[in-house]
Amino acid sequence: MIDKTTNQKAWFLVLPVVVLVAFNALIPLMTVVNYSVQETFGNNVFFFEGVKWFEQILHSERFHASLLRQLSFTGIILLIEVPLGVAIALAMPKKGPWVSVCLVLMALPLLIPWNVVGAMWNIFALPEIGLLGKMINGLGFDYNFTQQPLAAWFTTILMDVWHWTSLVVLLAYAGLSSIPDAYYQAARIDGASAWSVFRYIQLPKMKRVLTIAILLRFMDSFMIYTEPFVLTGGGPGNTTTFLSIDLVKIALGQFDLGPAAAMSLIYFLIILLLSWIFYTLMMRNEEK
Amino acid sequence: MAIELKEVTKVVGIDTHIHETSIKLEEGRFNILLGTTLSGKTTLLRLMAGLERPTKGEIWFKGANVTGVPVQKRKVAMVYQQFINYPNFTVYDNIASPLKVIRLPKKEIEARVHKVAELLKITPMLKRMPSELSGGQQQRTALARALVKESDLVLLDEPLADLDYKLREELREELPKLFHDSGATVVYATTEPAEALLLGGYTATLHEGRVTQYGPTPSVYRIPQDLLSARVFSDPPINTASITKRGEKFHYNETASWNVSERYKALPDGPYTIGFRPHHITLEPDNDESISVKGTVVVTEISGSESVIHMSVGHDTWVSLSHGIHPFKRGDAVELYLQTDHCFYFDANERFI
Numbered sequence A: 001m002i003d004k005t006t007n008q009k010a011w012f013l014v015l016p017v018v019v020l021v022a023f024n025a026l027i028p029l030m031t032v033v034n035y036s037v038q039e040t041f042g043n044n045v046f047f048f049e050g051v052k053w054f055e056q057i058l059h060s061e062r063f064h065a066s067l068l069r070q071l072s073f074t075g076i077i078l079l080i081e082v083p084l085g086v087a088i089a090l091a092m093p094k095k096g097p098w099v100s101v102c103l104v105l106m107a108l109p110l111l112i113p114w115n116v117v118g119a120m121w122n123i124f125a126l127p128e129i130g131l132l133g134k135m136i137n138g139l140g141f142d143y144n145f146t147q148q149p150l151a152a153w154f155t156t157i158l159m160d161v162w163h164w165t166s167l168v169v170l171l172a173y174a175g176l177s178s179i180p181d182a183y184y185q186a187a188r189i190d191g192a193s194a195w196s197v198f199r200y201i202q203l204p205k206m207k208r209v210l211t212i213a214i215l216l217r218f219m220d221s222f223m224i225y226t227e228p229f230v231l232t233g234g235g236p237g238n239t240t241t242f243l244s245i246d247l248v249k250i251a252l253g254q255f256d257l258g259p260a261a262a263m264s265l266i267y268f269l270i271i272l273l274l275s276w277i278f279y280t281l282m283m284r285n286e287e288k
Numbered sequence B: 001m002a003i004e005l006k007e008v009t010k011v012v013g014i015d016t017h018i019h020e021t022s023i024k025l026e027e028g029r030f031n032i033l034l035g036t037t038l039s040g041k042t043t044l045l046r047l048m049a050g051l052e053r054p055t056k057g058e059i060w061f062k063g064a065n066v067t068g069v070p071v072q073k074r075k076v077a078m079v080y081q082q083f084i085n086y087p088n089f090t091v092y093d094n095i096a097s098p099l100k101v102i103r104l105p106k107k108e109i110e111a112r113v114h115k116v117a118e119l120l121k122i123t124p125m126l127k128r129m130p131s132e133l134s135g136g137q138q139q140r141t142a143l144a145r146a147l148v149k150e151s152d153l154v155l156l157d158e159p160l161a162d163l164d165y166k167l168r169e170e171l172r173e174e175l176p177k178l179f180h181d182s183g184a185t186v187v188y189a190t191t192e193p194a195e196a197l198l199l200g201g202y203t204a205t206l207h208e209g210r211v212t213q214y215g216p217t218p219s220v221y222r223i224p225q226d227l228l229s230a231r232v233f234s235d236p237p238i239n240t241a242s243i244t245k246r247g248e249k250f251h252y253n254e255t256a257s258w259n260v261s262e263r264y265k266a267l268p269d270g271p272y273t274i275g276f277r278p279h280h281i282t283l284e285p286d287n288d289e290s291i292s293v294k295g296t297v298v299v300t301e302i303s304g305s306e307s308v309i310h311m312s313v314g315h316d317t318w319v320s321l322s323h324g325i326h327p328f329k330r331g332d333a334v335e336l337y338l339q340t341d342h343c344f345y346f347d348a349n350e351r352f353i
Helices: A010-036 A052-059 A061-091 A098-111 A114-125 A131-138 A149-177 A181-190 A194-222 A226-231 A243-253 A257-287 B041-049 B091-101 B106-119 B135-148 B165-182 B193-199 B217-222 B227-232
Strands: A038-040 A046-048 B003-012 B015-024 B030-034 B056-061 B076-079 B153-157 B185-190 B202-207 B210-216 B239-246 B249-252 B256-259 B270-276 B290-303 B306-313 B316-323 B333-339 B344-346
Touching (some): A010 A038, A038 A257, A052 A257, A061 A149, A061 A194, A114 A131, A114 A226, A149 A194, A181 A194, A181 B041, A181 B076, A181 B091, A243 A257, B003 B041, B030 B041, B030 B165, B030 B193, B041 B153, B041 B185, B076 B135, B091 B135, B153 B165, B165 B193, B185 B193, B202 B227, B210 B217, B210 B227, B227 B270, B227 B344, B256 B290, B306 B333
Parallel strands (some): B030 B185, B030 B202, B076 B153, B153 B185
Antiparallel strands (some): A038 A046, B003 B015, B003 B056, B239 B249, B239 B270, B249 B256, B290 B306, B290 B333, B306 B316
């Protein structure tokens, strides 16, 4: 038998982390829970309201509309960014001096602060003076993202693809570089086509990193705030008001603390639930 | 005639991977490429497969020049050190994959897959995925895929290097039999001299992109053409010593001398080099031809019932392998017996004489 030594001093080593997590996660979260079940008319006077705000949010058409917008946006950018990212990763050189050049170029958009991305694309897409906006109009399309819902969506999606496809590229590239050269040789000897190599060697070998890429892109895009806020401010009308923008409008614009807190919690649970579903679905085959 | 390289060289950038090489491998036999890492084994295999084009020279296969023919159009199979299988195919589909590419009828595919699965003893695993198999079973699957194609040329690039000791021995025993019955010409690359001896067949020794010798494995081992081939085909490394012939005697360091045997009587006097394997310098004399050499122990390694003694004699460091346990310490004086009748004699150009 081995004698286990117990040393209660170890708790002191964990303490800093516990305090940090408490201050930046647990306490704010509990404050939100607290707000979500109360009503206030100012003067720091609160009344208990139970699940009233939750019911109100879940039945609110405004929330449904934001949620639908959010789901469509996330769905669209995932459908574009994942295949595009994989395609770019496949096209990148495998060795030689161009590898680092490509990797740096790919990483650049990821290094730009989110509000700067929003501001850049705002100016870039302005119909009168922006390079993109003027060009599209010059091609004969009537394009004005501050007034046309479709143009606003197009611009927001284009911006997100520009900003975040790199992440998928880098992850997919890492997955590809971990495949030993012998696999490709073996496939050549078998006489496998380029498609078979992709379908039966590269894709299965990339599965893990792609799962992570999809999960990260899902969570990030579902929480998107800064870029569309700077680009369109949620407009025209409410057409690009995604969940987080809507939330801020309720919390800070209208100062409805109770409904905003309830909505935060629902929002949080939706992300948690969808991430879990994604992960289980994608990892199911792995465990078999 | 199976596969023949005619004055083949391979240059990549400023590096010469293969110096001009001409070699004709024995058809339908087990051919071994023996050499250290970076000696050019893999490059030679890739050239034979058609995965790479030679910079100069021609490659002939079954009496036809196949130098520019892409790998898909040749009937070759290759197995690697890494266990290469399609990760999301079952073992059955993995083995069947090369047959599906050439669109054989389903019935025949089934028959052939089951036949090789039986040979490689993986029939119970046919429905599993490669990730659910042990390393040995994964490599068996890869070998089955090579065998099922019924290729005329099978290239094996250190296929046992990544396996555990037990599995390696087991598979090494089966390999020559498996391929002997298939009638294919097999080329097997390895870094281990012991493996070459166990596999038999024919061996080509490689050193820095050159084939130094090719012939039946036992004769390459027993009669190395030159010092390089002897070095490549010896583990632990072969010992060498500079000697001088004066009349009827060979002299080493003026401390030891022995009679010149009948075979070397006609040699002119002068400097020569001898090479001898560790088990030919021992603590006990073997016969009258063994001469005593005194040295100092550098390190002793004892493995089971054998002692490997590294010792320095003059400017030379030699390795000796003796039976029994002899726990010498560093610095101990030691007397060993060199079996001069088992030495290889090389001339000034390091050629075997």
